[in-house]
Amino acid sequence: MPGAPSQRAAGIVSRDGRCGFTLIELLVVLVLLSLVLAFTVPRFRATVLDDPLNSSVRLLVGLIREAKQRAPQSHRGCFLAIDMDGGRLDLVCRLPPDRRQPEAEAADGEDAQGEDTxxxxxxLPESVRVVSIHQREGEPVTSGIVRLWVNRQGLMEPAIINLRGDDETIGLTVSPFLPAVELADREIGPDDAGWRR
Structure with missing residues (x-):
């Protein structure tokens, strides 16, 4: 038949009429796949996992999630202190009085875990820095220490955090009602987040 494809076009035909591939063909495909993976996996690791900016973003998102999880268990909530000049990120949660260490009790009844403990x-790595933090009210902060509060219900005040690496910037938007942090591959501001002033 002139229009019908031959059985040989699909592969090798055995004596009983079944089609398939030879062992050599399968080995050639496996070798080619191995070569492709050998060259792409290290490059993927270097660009995604070992990149200081991406790892800093993952670290910051992890601390935000931890603050939202720990805040309902604490007495007065938690805050994430971001030292923009020193690149330090501190998660501080105040424990209820019955869960504090006895030696940490304050003489006047104040919460004795400490404001800065x-x-x-x-x-953050030296090549990464926080360039600006926008909060709902006021101008963007570009230096000093900023505290982002999480209340006892686990709701974090809205914020925009911009991190800059060697050659790129990533913006994070934190919403009180959304569980995930939104990311952008550029510096963002209140207009980008839909905030109205």
Whole structure:
């Protein structure tokens, strides 16, 4: 038949009429796949996992999630302190009185865990810095220490955090009602987040 494809076009035809591939053909495909993976996996790791800016973003998002999880268990909520000049990230949560250490009790009944005693403290790589933080009210902050509060219900005040690496910037938008942090591959401001002034 002139219009019908031959059985040989699909592969090798065995004596009983079944089609398939030879062992050599399968080995050639496996070798080619191995070569492609050998060259792409290290490059993927270098660009995504080992990149200081991307790892800093993952670190910051992880601390935000941890603050939202720990805040309902604390007495007065938590805050994430971001030292924009030193690149330090501190998560501070105040424990209820029955869960504090006895030696940490204050003489006058104040919360004795301490204002600056972090549960978790991380430092950003030297090549990454926080360039600006926007909060609902006021102008963007470009230096100093900014505290982002999480209340006892686990709701974080809205904020925009811009991180800059060697050659790129990533913007993070934190919403009180959304569980995920939104990311953008550029510096963002209140207009980009839909905030109205």
């Amino acid at each position: 972090p549960l978790t403290s991380k430092t």
